[in-house]
Amino acid sequence: MADIVFISHGGGPLPLLGDPSHQELVDTLTTLSTQIKKPKAIIVISAHWEANHVRITHQKQPGLLYDYYGFPEASYAFKYPCEGAPELAEQIVEKLNAANITAELEEERGLDHGVFVPLTIMYPDADIPCIQLSLVNGLDPELHLKIGEVLTDTLAEDVLIIGSGFSFHNMRAFFSKDDPTHAQMNQSFEDWLVETCSGTNISEQDRMTRLQHWDEAPYARYCHPREEHLLPLHVCYGAAGRACDAVYSLSILNKQASMYLWSTPGY
Incomplete structure (x- = not known):
């Protein structure tokens, strides 16, 4: 199984600009990159x-x-030459x-800030090949699972899956x-999300049902008026199919947020 991680990627380029409200994010992503096999x-x-x-x-x-x-002019000069x-x-x-999910190759679009900002922190040498996969319009939780x-x-096993969103948005x-x-x-939504992703007393069918109906969670639509920043987590869980191995709770932009890791056994 590949290593899988859902990250909360913060506000635009702010994690790369030294913004104090993103320091926990930078520290967490730096730590994460040392806890999984390159x-x-x-x-x-x-x-x-x-x-x-x-x-x-x-x-x-x-x-x-x-x-x-x-954002400042420097924000438009970042490079990530992977x-x-x-x-x-x-x-x-x-x-x-083959699974009846329509997919096509994209020849022109560049890697957006949900990709290059966290990767600059995690793997600053840009020495790992990277591809980006889109969400699908309609934002159907079941499809993304x-x-x-x-x-x-x-x-x-040597491919890392990153779901780059934000547990609060x-x-x-x-x-x-x-x-x-x-x-x-x-905090109520964060507590629900942590339990959903990490709770060992939840069956996988129940875990999937909770994620399919995430908008029934406490204050779900306050935390996610639109769900595009949550659905990368659905892709991660769909790939993992089990409770995560580690939860990282942190403050970003003065809001409670979280990240989740499913790691390869034995590393």
Whole structure:
């Protein structure tokens, strides 16, 4: 089984700009990269790419997509010169189509900030080939769980799967004043998510059902008015099919957030 990790990637380029409210994120991602075997390839499912069906980057030398606005000029000069993995992308497209999940290769789109920002922290040498996989319009939880199941049947143990989203993603709340009621809502959903991903007393069928119906969790739509930042987690669980091995709870932008690791046994 491949190593699998869901990360909360923070606000745009802020983790690379020394923003104090992202220091725990930087520390956690740095630690994470030392707790898993260095992969030979990485596939990232980012919250910042949605398409009519699954698309996967296919370039040998992917560029970057600076998909954020209003940040310092230095934010648009970041480089992450990793190689792509065209053959791996082709294998995944073939497997997804065979499973009746429409998938195509993407020849032009660069890696967005949900990819290059965390990878710059985790693997700053950019010496690991990387491809990006899109979410699918409609944001159907069950479909994204199935995509993960196909991935795990496709990938070797030396491939790292990263679901790059954010366990809390209410943009208005990030910029509102601290409020005990809102903090409790944030924490209630986090508690539910941690239990769902790590609870050993939950059957896998129940775990999958909880994720399929995530919007029934406490304050789900407060924490995720739109679910694109949560669905990379569904792909991760679909690939893992079991409780995670480690939970990382942290503060990002003064909100409670979490990350989850499913690690290869024996490392």
